[in-house]
Amino acid sequence: MSDLSPGEHKSVLRTSTGPAAADIHQWVEPTTRSSEAERLDFWDRAAGLLDWHTPWHTTHSWTPPQKEERRGPEIRWFEGGRLNAAVNCVDRHITAGRGDQVALHFEGEPGDAESVTYADLKRRVSQAANALEGLGIEAGDRVVIYLPVLVETIVITLACARIGAVHQLVFGGFSAEALKFRIEDTGAKLLVTTDGQYRRGSAVPVKSNADAAVDGLTAEAGGTVEHVLVVRRTGSAVSWSNADLNGDGLGRDLWWHDIVGNASAEHRPQFFDAETPLFIMYTSGTTGKPKGLVHTTGGYLTGALFSHLRLFAHPNPDRRADDVHWCTADLAWVTAHTYEIYGPLAAGATQVIYEGVPNVPNAGRHFDIIQKHRVTSYYTAPTLVRSLMGWFPDGVPAEFDLSSLRVAGTVGEAVNPEAATWLRTQIGRETRTPDGEPALPLVDTWWQSESGSAVLSPRPESTRHKPGSVAQEMPGWQVDVVNDHGAPTVPGEQGHVVITRTGPSMARTVWGNPQRYYSSYWEKYADEGWFLAGDAGQRDADGDIWILGRTDDAINVSGHLLSTIEIESALVSHPDVVEAGVAPAYDATSGHAPVAFVVLTEAAYVRTQQDSAAESELLHVLRNHVGQAIGPVAKPRSVIPVPEVPKTRSGKIMRRLLTQLHDGEPLGDTTSLQNEPCVPQIKQMCQTRRTAPAKENTSV
Incomplete structure (x- = not known):
């Protein structure tokens, strides 16, 4: 059973010295072996970093998911407390x-x-x-x-x-x-x-x-x-x-x-009750329409503030006035809400915000900004790091002074070893051990729009460097990797990532659709009361967690989670398209990219078969059509006309099979298909068009 059994944990407000002076790196932090009371005492202390107009009377209460009513849990933190974000x-x-x-x-x-x-x-x-x-x-x-x-x-x-x-x-x-x-x-x-x-x-x-x-x-x-x-x-x-x-x-x-x-x-x-909604964050799922996740004030702000201090603030409060934080995300994404707006500002930090793209007017724009403002913490996406690697194949020029950097972080997807090594040796080149080895701390964070703040991350003081591993839980959270039946997986075995003890920044519901909150996240492990993250993962021999990618039909493009069905709907809205299947394909820069397989109308098929220029023009139009319907980030990297898209007997498009066909990977079981003969046809088309780039070696 996760979180609390039905009931309450009562507490009183503790006096805070304020985030600028709080020596949080010296706090005793709960572990997976800690009692529930110890975990909630920790969150009491973290909430005490905020200024409250009225103290809370109950730290946390929890009503488990209800299968009969198809309702997710009722999660409440710091009840009775009032504050203003x-x-x-x-x-x-x-x-x-x-x-x-x-x-x-x-x-x-x-x-x-x-x-x-x-x-x-x-x-x-x-x-x-x-x-x-x-x-x-x-x-x-x-x-x-x-x-x-x-x-x-x-x-x-x-x-x-x-x-x-x-x-x-x-x-x-x-x-x-x-x-x-x-x-x-x-x-x-x-x-x-x-x-x-x-x-x-x-x-x-x-x-x-x-x-x-x-x-x-x-x-x-x-x-x-x-x-x-x-x-x-x-x-x-x-x-x-x-x-x-x-x-x-x-x-x-x-x-x-x-x-x-x-x-x-x-x-x-x-001043507002702690459970007053603060913002709605939309994230694409597998049913087409984005989900509007509701985050509330007191719990979200507690999680954002503590995790910012723990991961990015100087461990010595006397040195914290020199911190300059830079999270490179667009302000609309949850990453920026937590680590570019609420977390840093609640901490009283100084930070950089940048309007444009990283290669205008030149590819060194980010380095110029780091140097100008003496940035100490640089939080970005592996996609950007890989872009910088391409722009600077010989390394970052010596003319840039990056010596102010004290910690780097990545978010959106697990960082691959090459990008992590480049980040530490190039952007963090001034930070070395006495033996000359790279020593820039790298916090490879895993979290979601749903969690509101970091859930898994190496600690900046950790000396155990494993590029691609998000390591262990942040204090006050508990996570596991389990099989379909809820049993923990053995090291090296892939399973479902589940949150078994949520933190206060967790989303409370889906705006206007509480049943979708249940069906999307809580239904699979409703008896256990676990949150299903939708990511596959595995533990290694040390118990550290590795994130392996999405288990649902969504695509993570440069940290932006896009719905395959939403892209398919946009394609089918074009008069030349009868049906579409969209799948995540490997991309060396963005991690994944959407690739679209489209079944054309008879007229469009005849037109494109008679004129190769007509086919090229139509595929260009279809890509732009998606960009206009959703946004440029959702444009398919490639659009491939096919006679059919593979479907199960229940009519579900097998998108993972499309990924395997496109990327040239071994095919999974195809016996459940209602139209199995289309598989070799699609495979031949992918090989002929050669749209799949060669994969880099990401072995650890």
Whole structure:
């Protein structure tokens, strides 16, 4: 049985010295052998790193999953406690006398830069909070934020938290259709966007996507959107609507500088129950529509703050003022929520945020930024590391001073040995043992949108370096690798990764669809009360865990989890496509890439058979069609016309078989197929087209 049996663990608030001075690296941490009381006492102490307006009376209570009702567990942390996330991220640091400390070093892709102190950040967040309230946004209302990595993105996020509005950040590269779904699903009253964003050296329009997304979703059309708040970033020309949708005398479209820039800089915060929803994070699953995971305030903030301090803060509190943290993720991803917004800011850290891509204006842009701001912790994706390896085959030029780096981290997928070695020897080249060996600590973290914060990771002080292994649980979490029947696997045996004791940052439900929360995560091991992560894994002889990839039909592309069915749906929406099967194929840079197998209409098939140029053009169109429907990150690397896609007798597309056929791997059992003769045909097509790149050696 996981977590608590039905019941409660009661506690009282402990006085905190504050995160800047907390000597957390010296804490006694619970292990898998610790009692439940010891584990919850630890989380009591971690929650005490926050400022609470009202103490909690119950640390944790848990109602197990209910199979008959098809309901996931009811997870509650720090009940009775009241706090404000924005106060914890901004105000309290000023009260502590650190208002002049830099909170954000912003670097824009064109070269513009700005450093924002905590005092200035409070002023801006207060203005934005007043502006939100002036637009009629109240506690519990949803606000969708469709912005690139800007100071304003963090400001409006914290302003939502300050007034109790639930925010939902959307990646700026997503299409209008993807944005529209999130606006409609959340019932948002406000969309915050920008005229454009800088991307790969160009000013890219953004508001046109926002306009298309709110079409049909405004209050006058029976929807919920009342206003679109627009940040002026690129100066691009935009269309504008002055329609008064809610009778407040304001138009639908409003400029940020008019509404926020002219608002009062004094704002009195509200305080909310620990279980008050803070944000919704969408993640693609296997049923097509993304799932909106709900994270609550007190538990999420506790997990984000503690794990940031444990993995990235200097172990000596007296040296922590020199920390400069940089998480390279887009602010819309959960990685950035936890380790670029809430975790670092709750800790009172200084950090870098960067708007653009890593190779504009040149491939050394990240190294320039590390050198300029004396970055001490660099948290990025293995995909980016592999890109840097390609851009600098002879190593990072000596002209870059990277000596400030003290720890590096990776996220999104297990880092392969070559990338880990390159990161430690090149980016961390100044950190060496007395014998000259690479010594830059590397925390290869494993966690998910669902967990909210890191669950598995080597500790930065660890001397046991195993590239690709995410090692052991973070304090207060418990994880296992089990077979279909729930029995632990033996070392070297693949199994399902399950979380058997959740931490407080765990998502509580799926927005508007609690049954999907149950069916997606809890149904398989409902009797045990375990969370099914959806990843395959195995333990080694030391007990360390290795993540082997997804067990469901989803694709991890550079840390972005994409639904195969969502991509298939986009392809089938094209008039030339009858059916589609999408599978994850090996990619040396991004780890995986979607490859699409499409069954064309008869007319399209005849057209493409008669003219090779027509086939090339159609495949190009189909790739772009997916990019327009979902976003460029979802574009298939290759589109391969096939006579059929392999299906089981129950009609399920065997996507893993498609991966094996494409990548030239040994085929699994095909006896369950209803159309087995198509397998050798697809295999021949893949071999003829030669779309599968050669695999690098990732053996340990």
